[in-house]
Amino acid sequence: MTSTASQAIDTSLAAARSLPELFRLVAAQCPDRPAVLDHGRELTYRQLGAASDRLARRLRAAGVRRGDRVGLLLERCAELPVGVIGVLKAGAAYVPLDPAYPAERLRYLVADASLATVVGNPEQATGCGLDGVRVVEPDADGDSAGAELTDNPDGTDPAYVIYTSGSTGRPKGCVVGHRQVLALLRAALPLFEVSASDRWALFASFSFDVSVWELWACLATGATAVVVPQQVARNPAELVTELAARRVTVLGQVPSVFRSVALAHAAAERPPLALRYLVFAGESVELDVIAQFLDGWAGAPPRVVNMYGPTETTVYATHKLLTEADLTGPVRSPIGRVLPHLSAVVRDEHGTVPDGRTGELWIAGDGVADGYLDRPELTAERFVHVDGVRYYRTGDLARVLPDGSLEYLGRDDLQVKLRGFRIELGEVEAVLRGHDLVREAAVTVITTPAGAQFLVACVVLAADAPDKPAGTLREYAAGCLPRYMVPDRYQVVDTLPLTGSGKLDRAALTGLAAPRRVSGRTS
Structure with missing residues (x-):
């Protein structure tokens, strides 16, 4: 892309009053550049614009109006950017509904956010127990014919509602507007030397707000978003192969996840990667792991942020x-x-x-x-x-x-960050206490000598409970909580440790949860 076109894209970011307007301005400068790469499929900026326009029109026809909220029940694929942009073009805010979440969790999010419409597959929505909502399918194919949308959003409108863990057992939805995302892009992008020639990995779950940066920082610069399928994201060896094959230049990582990726890269005898930027977020950075990953890098190493x-x-x-x-x-x-x-x-x-x-x-x-x-x-x-x-x-x-x-x-409170997700320990504890086998429960995070972290539940059992309830409690928790919030291990204790003032002794709890005393663990 010429420097003139790059300057025009920079001007688009400065001029945009909403995220759909930003996309339209950038797409006009580079309509035939690849915007999204999915396995076996490529969408140019023109095609992504047409697909999101079609979705926006169908949402309007289904009754969605400016200021509404629309759920996104989508797998990690090309339809996800289509869904995000289409909902925003319709004037609504999107609410991520991860299909991997338990049905109970999804129903709670739909009710709490007052969602009448969900973008996704109707059969999958029914399978998740979402029977009382309209389901509109995203369509990445077809032409772009249709009337121009009116009543577009501006900076004052909400762009998305992302739910974070709640200490009372109720997740809370954080409302973020177009103006806040645009302010982030204008402030942070100049700190990166990125351009339309970059390839950004869409790695983060779209229920994790880092996904907002991965998508919009990419699109704001006219670059290409490379969708990392969920099964690849969970397999470090496959991810290393994917990064090399797709020539990804910008990769975001949670430190605890990256530890396994670095080991997989070393085990594969350090295949050459095209990475220019490695961006960490979500929890405390692990400097030693980064140093080992960069050691002996062939060529110019990526900048680590x-x-x-x-x-x-x-x-x-x-x-x-x-x-x-x-x-x-x-x-x-x-x-x-x-x-x-x-x-x-x-x-x-x-x-x-x-x-x-x-x-x-x-x-x-x-x-x-x-x-x-x-x-x-x-x-x-x-x-x-x-x-x-x-x-x-x-x-x-x-x-x-x-x-x-x-x-x-x-x-400084009961909230922890584990594998990039924010977890209120009180929410996990409240769920476990809801089971008939449990009289009391407390949850903590332990770190092994190797640096791995696990969520451990210490439980005081009811009188008629079996001695080894781990399997039952794990299944119960998995039916109520997202995967990342389900305790990895369960330790049966006679009583929970208390401080002199009668409060739960969190430090002593971590000692009880030590690996040598574990009664069960996830597969």
């Missing part, structure tokens, strides 16, 4: 280009500096803490989400105003380093 950000601040809030000195330095999880469209302070109960001291990270600026769907009290609790500035209280601990950058130090 560590990004941090809660869903409530629209995917990312900070950026850190990791250097060789960072990989061997004393800072365990450097997250860098806050993005240009945001500001951050580190606070405790008394106010802003001095540099170097640990506190809770508060974030303000154009990327802060609108709040939680139909949860005004929770929104008021987490999105607070101080001296006329609206902050999101992340619940994450951090400190300001001598150079002004930030170090991530973990959570």
Whole structure:
């Protein structure tokens, strides 16, 4: 692509007032470039635009109007970008409905988000128990004839609602608008030397907000999105082969997942990859694993970037280009500096803490989400105003380093990040306590000497419970929770450990959950 065309794409990002408008402006500059590569299929920007237009018209014909919410019950394939863009073109916000979720979870999301319409396969929707909604199929084939859509969204409209784990046992939907995503793209893309010639892996689950960055940062630059099928994403050896064969240049990874990918790459005798950027997010970065992966790299190694950000601040809030000195330095999880469209302070109960001291990270600026769907009290609790500035209280601990950058130090509440997903331990505990075999339950995360992490449930059983309930409890949890929230292991205990004040002793709980005392584990 010529420099003139690249400049026109940059201008499109600056001018766009909504995500559909951004797509239309970019597609007009590069209509015949590949936009999406799926196994056995390629969609150009023109074809992706036509397919999403058709879907938007069918949604409007089905009664969807601007400001509505539409579920996306789609596998990881070319139909997913079609679905996202089509819903947005119809003026609605999309709500991810991962087909791998238990039917009970999907029904909860449909009810909580008041979804009347879902994009997906009707048979699959019925199989998931979603009988009371209209199902509109995405169509990536056919022509683009049809009337021009009117009443298009603008920056004030919601773009998506992504559900995060809830401490009360009820997942909460975070509402993010077009303006927040556009603000992220305008602030973060200049920090990457990417262009239309890049190939971005669509690796993250679309229920994980990193998928928003993977798709829209790619499309905003006229680049190509390479869909990574779910079965490939779960198999490190196959993923390494896929990255090489599809010449992926930008790859996002959760640190704990990447550990297995790095081992698979080494086991395959380090096949050459086209990676230019390796972007980490979702949990604390593992610097030693990155160093080993880059060791002996043939040719110019990829630039490694560590990004941090809660869903409530629209995917990312900070950026850190990791250097060789960072990989061997004393800072365990450097997250860098806050993005240009945001500001951050580190606070405790008394106010802003001095540099170097640990506190809770508060974030303000154009990327802060609108709040939680139909949860005004929770929104008021987490999105607070101080001296006329609206902050999101992340619940994450951090400190300001001598150079002004930030170090991530973990959570200050019961929320954990495991394999890139945010999990409220209280939600998992509430589900387990709902089973007749369980009198009390507490959940923790353990880390093995090899660095692997597991979600472990310590349970106090009811009087008539069998001695080894792991299989039963695992099956029950899998019917209520997404896969990533189902405990890997179950430890039967007589009582849960308490502190002197009668509260659950989380530190002692981790000791009880040690691997040598495990009674069951997932297959």
